[in-house]
Amino acid sequence: MTPETASAPTAAPETVNPRRWWALGAMVASMLVLGFDMTILNVALPTIAADLGANTGQLQWMADAYILVFAALMLPAGLLGDRFGRRKMLVAGLVIFLAGSVVGMLAGEVGAVIAARTVMGVGAALVMPLAMSVLPSLFPEHERGKAIGIVTAASAAGLPLGPIVGGRLLDSFWWGSVFAINVPMVAIGIAACALLLPETRDPASPRVDLVSTVLTAAGLGLFTYGIIEAPVRGWGDGLVLGTLAAGAVLIAALVLRERRAVRPMLDLPLLGHRPFLLNTLAATLVMFVLSGLMFVLPPYLQTVLGNDAFGTGVRMLPLMGGLIVSAKVSTPLVERLGARSVIAAGLVVLCFAALLGAGTRTGSGYGYTALWLTIAGLGFGFAMMPAMTTALSVLPQDRAGSGSGLLMTVRQVGGALGIALLGSLLAGAYASELVTTGLPAAAAGTAGESVVAAHAVAGRLGDTALAASADAAYVHGMQVVLLVCAGAALVTAALAALLLPGRAGARPAPAEA
Structure with a gap:
């Protein structure tokens, strides 16, 4: 018992060797980018409004598309990694995020910027939960707390750094540079994660419920659309009332479905x-x-x-x-x-x-x-x-x-x-x-x-x-x-x-x- 216990801590580090810290560096870069993109666009919104003629509602969608998709897909994205491989899904999320950044960098119209932010939200939903879930396979228990703290700090640091970095880029380059900065950092993250991370999965995790995922995304999207359009069309407008009502119905349907599920994605009884x-x-x-x-x-x-x-x-x-x-x-x-x-x-x-x-x-x-x-x-x-x-x-x-x-x-x-x-x-x-x-x-x-x-x-x-x-x-x-x-x-x-x-x-x- 004692020899086995003593040998366990040394076995895990030998499996991943010093490469685990390089892999952690790649995840830090990736999480820093996710933190950037929560705030970096905000300082660019006045410039985008002037260059593309975007109104307030369109600016709201540029900011909201990323956060909405992020929120709607985070839980199913984590389950995908558990079932099909965390490294595989983490790399896929970074690739999707990179693609969205390239689209945003090259965008010449409002719709393209909103589409780019939506795609980036899909990628971020995969990266955020899976970057944390791979840490136990990389680090022994005595190093795990330090690793989690570093990754969490990187994500948090992106929030205050976003407006500063975005402002400096905008003063030196065009507004698309707030997307361009993601490209080299995410590309390094993709290469490092693909080469350095071990593959792990948990086949016993709940299955991804496609219907619940669609209800979440569609319900939140319609409800948000109604709120954003209300100042332009009026709160009594038929389209505004219809989208708000449809969003509320879909979210209610989600709650009913999740409450009846044997293994729900959202543990709603906790709200009680x-x-x-x-x-x-x-x-x-x-x-x-x-x-x-x-x-x-x-x-x-x-x-x-x-x-x-x-x-x-x-x-x-x-x-x-x-x-x-x-x-x-x-x-x-x-x-x-x-x-x-x-x-x-x-x-x-x-x-x-x-x-x-x-x-x-x-x-x-x-x-x-x-x-x-x-x-x-x-x-x-x-x-x-x-x-x-x-x-x-x-x-x-x-x-x-x-x-x-x-x-x-x-x-x-x-x-x-x-x-x-x-x-x-x-x-x-x-x-x-x-x-x-x-x-x-x-x-x-x-x-x-x-x-x-x-x-x-x-x-x-x-x-x-x-x-x-x-x-x-x-x-x-x-x-x-x-x-x-x-x-x-x-x-x-x-x-x-x-x-x-x-x-x-x-x-x-x-x-x-």
Whole structure:
């Protein structure tokens, strides 16, 4: 017994040898790219709007297509890897992601950019869960925690780096460079994963339910389409109401099918467990607000305040800086005060930051923006990390895997809906406040599409009053968005404070954390 136990740790490293660290480097590069693409496009949206004439709804789809497909396919993609080979599916995901990046790099119209982002979402859905699932086959137990931490840090680092890298690329090259940067990094990842990773699978995993996958993708897609189109067509429009209703019906059908399945892809009964549900709700709300803010901030910083693309990326750092600092500090605070107190306090801080942001005026300047962005980042970190960790810690041990999959899926859906709903609120408020009196009908219609388009029209006509009106209208739209964020954060803080269990249920589970 003792010799076998002693020899086991040395056998695994010899099987993979030093190549495991090279393989980890390839996965780090791949995860960094996935993190980039959650945020790198946001800083390019004003430039794309100016070059391709995209309206706010089309910009929402550019951002949402990636996140929606990512969320809808992440669970079935993970199951495909379990059944047919994780290395094979991981390489396939990287190839798909690379193909989408090439399409985006060469795109010359709005539809091609949206299609590229959709394809990239398919690839990301394969890469994200499988990059984590191959680590146990690469690393012995005593190195596994370090490897998981490195890969997770790479994914998280892409979020704040995305706007900065995107801004620098846009200042030096064309907007397609935000896609082009993926090509060499993903190509290296493909070669390294194909050559260095061992093949593993789990034939006992649940089968991929094609019907549930289609219901998820179609339901979320239709529901999001209705939200995005509502400001343009009106909330009473037949197409908007029809797509919203169809989306709701498909999602309801998904819930019924998954509840009756013997081995469901989504472990929906977990949502009946109150601590898991409320912590998931808190994490999802934070993702909802964060994604919406990352969408509405760049046009304000770039078009209204007049910064270049790189300057816009740098000026978003207070938000990410606050998030990183509070995420680090939240762990000892949870140990001392309990998760409930920290999560509720984080949501209150987020509410306060949103209320401060709602006081923004066209002449407020960047200093005021940096203040409330920093406070918002602190609120995000204090609420997000304890909520996610605690949601997993309250799960039964045998349902940790399905629970983490459900948590990540719901959180991604929250991000997609944040862009759709908050972007639509912004578009509607902007269009209602914009003054286009005296403009030709065509020019007025173009100016109403986005603040970037309004500035382009104002530049052609030499109309400074239109540019000033567009700035004021956009700031008004941002105020509406931030007031909604404040209300949602306050309601969720009250629910967390009243309904979450106290310190007894707040101990994090080390493996899942």
